[in-house]
Amino acid sequence: MMKKCAKNGIDIIYSELLGLHIEIEYNTGLRSIKFLNPSKNHKEKKTLDTTFELERYFEGEMIKFSSDLNISHLSQFEQKVLEETKKIKYGSTITYSQLADKIGCGGARAVGNALGKNPIPIIIPCHRVVAKKGIGGYSAGIDIKTRLLELEKRNVNNL
DNA sequence: GACGATAGCCCTT
DNA sequence: AAGGGCTATCGTC
Numbered sequence: 001m002m003k004k005c006a007k008n009g010i011d012i013i014y015s016e017l018l019g020l021h022i023e024i025e026y027n028t029g030l031r032s033i034k035f036l037n038p039s040k041n042h043k044e045k046k047t048l049d050t051t052f053e054l055e056r057y058f059e060g061e062m063i064k065f066s067s068d069l070n071i072s073h074l075s076q077f078e079q080k081v082l083e084e085t086k087k088i089k090y091g092s093t094i095t096y097s098q099l100a101d102k103i104g105c106g107g108a109r110a111v112g113n114a115l116g117k118n119p120i121p122i123i124i125p126c127h128r129v130v131a132k133k134g135i136g137g138y139s140a141g142i143d144i145k146t147r148l149l150e151l152e153k154r155n156v157n158n159l
Numbered sequence: 160g161a162c163g164a165t166a167g168c169c170c171t172t
Numbered sequence: 173a174a175g176g177g178c179t180a181t182c183g184t185c
Contacts, residue, residue, distance in 0.1 A: 077184090078184095096165055105182070107182030108165040109182065110184085112165060113162090117184095131165065132166065135164095136165080142164090
């Protein structure tokens with residue numbers, strides 16, 4: 001039986017906004033998004049649906065990503081956190097504790113922990129989860145989080 | 160047990 | 173007000 005099979009593979013694009021290359025890995029579902037070391041050389045490659053969606057995202061489109069996720073190797077709790085995070089709308093933010101409430105646990109820190117392991121940043125918009133006071137953290141560097149949030153705020157305001 | 164991408168309370172200035 | 177210290181809380185390793 002032939003499944004409708006999205007392409008597997010690894011792509012690389014350059015983000016002007018972040019000043020670095022990004023690697024997109026798809027293997028029976030979107031597997032990982034990585035921010036690559038800016039000091040090294042990278043070659044762009046664009047074959048996956050997600051890659052083109054990501055480019056549109058960086059061009060400022062308020063896009064909703066369509067790819068299936070492959071996160072079954074993560075713990076139940078982490079999957080729950082990430083799935084709830086995926087529901088956060090473009091340009092809006094919630095706090096770690098609000099997210100904790102939504103999935104029915106009181107541990108805001110545990111949520112932060114799980115988000116820190118997010119293998120698919122941007123597509124799973126963990127940058128939209130912030131501390132009650134302040135911006136919170138970001139495993140790939142706080143400046144990336146800030147820039148993503150600013151990009152989205154710009155576009156929401158320019159409706 | 161210890162550690163976090165937290166939050167809230169209670170102090171000081 | 174604003175900022176620092178302390179601790180309750182909870183899933184991982």
